[in-house]
Amino acid sequence: MIRPTTARIDLNALQSNYREIVSFLERERPDRPPRLIAVVKANAYGHGAARVARALEEAGADILACADIEEGHALRTAGVGAEILVFGALSVSDLDGLFDLRLVPTISTPGAARAVQAAAVKYKQRLRYHLKIDTGMNRLGFRFDNLRRTLPELLASDTLTLDAVYTHFSTADLPDAPLFDTQRVRFDRALKDIEALGARPHYRHAANSAATLRDTRVWFDRVRPGLMLYGIVPPPLASTLDLKPVMTLVSRVVAVKGLRVGDATGYGARYVAERPTTIAIVPAGYADGLDLRLAGRGHVLIRGKRAPIVGSVTMDMLMADVTGTEVSPGDEVVILGEQGDERIDAREMAASIGTIPWEVVCRVGSRIERVYR
Numbered sequence: 001m002i003r004p005t006t007a008r009i010d011l012n013a014l015q016s017n018y019r020e021i022v023s024f025l026e027r028e029r030p031d032r033p034p035r036l037i038a039v040v041k042a043n044a045y046g047h048g049a050a051r052v053a054r055a056l057e058e059a060g061a062d063i064l065a066c067a068d069i070e071e072g073h074a075l076r077t078a079g080v081g082a083e084i085l086v087f088g089a090l091s092v093s094d095l096d097g098l099f100d101l102r103l104v105p106t107i108s109t110p111g112a113a114r115a116v117q118a119a120a121v122k123y124k125q126r127l128r129y130h131l132k133i134d135t136g137m138n139r140l141g142f143r144f145d146n147l148r149r150t151l152p153e154l155l156a157s158d159t160l161t162l163d164a165v166y167t168h169f170s171t172a173d174l175p176d177a178p179l180f181d182t183q184r185v186r187f188d189r190a191l192k193d194i195e196a197l198g199a200r201p202h203y204r205h206a207a208n209s210a211a212t213l214r215d216t217r218v219w220f221d222r223v224r225p226g227l228m229l230y231g232i233v234p235p236p237l238a239s240t241l242d243l244k245p246v247m248t249l250v251s252r253v254v255a256v257k258g259l260r261v262g263d264a265t266g267y268g269a270r271y272v273a274e275r276p277t278t279i280a281i282v283p284a285g286y287a288d289g290l291d292l293r294l295a296g297r298g299h300v301l302i303r304g305k306r307a308p309i310v311g312s313v314t315m316d317m318l319m320a321d322v323t324g325t326e327v328s329p330g331d332e333v334v335i336l337g338e339q340g341d342e343r344i345d346a347r348e349m350a351a352s353i354g355t356i357p358w359e360v361v362c363r364v365g366s367r368i369e370r371v372y373r
């Protein structure tokens with residue numbers, strides 16, 4: 001059984017994006033191209049972590065990153081053999097998974113340092129970790145400006161081995177924000193302090209997709225793209241990379257109905273037909289992750305044309321204005337993707353409702369089956 005509304009996931013496009021990013025890095029810095037940490041958190045941005053992770057491994061990814069130990073568990077269960085870095089703070093997590101599943105934790109707070117240290121002692125195992133430095137995001141990480149006070153105890157541990165040091169930018173996708181450069185300079189300073197404390201991390205990383213596109217100075221030894229892997233360039237940036245959208249969201253018209261002048265459609269009766277109007281009913285709604293704000297703002301593609309979403313996005317259905325087009329039940333509806341010469345991508349959908357493309361793809365609901373190609 002499969003519902004008419006499905007997310008088609010093109011694993012060839014994913015692998016092609018991976019290779020395109022690798023060759024971009026090699027082109028721009030041939031002497032010492034950074035390698036990748038492929039980000040597959042949040043169920044691979046809604047694309048399905050198991051299949052996406054395995055396809056990335058096949059394309060050459062040797063380190064994947066996820067948000068927490070539970071996501072790491074899902075990846076190992078799917079048969080992923082690559083190294084798995086866990087981004088999240090682990091101070092209140094059940095840490096057994098780090099050892100049972102061979103995950104590499106991020107240590108980003110003194111509390112996490114103590115918890116991971118205690119767990120390593122209990123397991124009588126040495127554990128490699130990545131150290132996160134807060135250079136201005138003010139979320140997780142050791143503050144860049146007092147590492148000489150906060151790090152010595154952690155660095156002295158003989159059960160924990162410092163593998164890498166990293167930071168995360170808060171304004172990589174805001175070209176005019178000066179904080180990006182400030183964070184870069186602070187990270188350089190933190191790396192020097194860490195070295196002065198006698199630590200020798202094997203490598204360093206900092207760049208998400210936007211930072212990777214923007215500035216080779218923040219590439220360090222590895223870059224950490226997420227969004228780009230899925231074929232989406234972070235707005236407002238433009239890129240000459242040949243990235244292909246991995247997810248296509250499709251459905252089928254289940255009914256077609258005529259509205260007379262004055263008829264309303266949808267909850268709240270906010271949309272009232274001002275002329276004889278034909279609407280198509282599409283079986284996808286907010287329970288599938290489509291945003292309520294698409295009503296009156298977004299479009300779907302039917303018969304190669306843009307059909308405005310009208311009325312309201314309801315739990316299981318939406319209505320699209322197809323006046324003037326011959327539409328029948330069973331016709332294909334494209335919610336995200338191409339049809340004929342038209343195309344609606346995650347950037348456009350996000351812009352139309354005032355959100356970001358990361359959210360658009362992550363929110364595609366669990367009721368929607370992912371069909372892999």
Ligand SMILES: *Cc1c(COP(=O)(O)O)cnc(C)c1O
Nearest residue numbers: 039087168208209224225226227
């Ligand atoms: C999500 C995430 C990334 C990837 O970000 P994109 O903008 O999707 O490329 C990189 N690093 C960290 C720490 C993240 O949490």
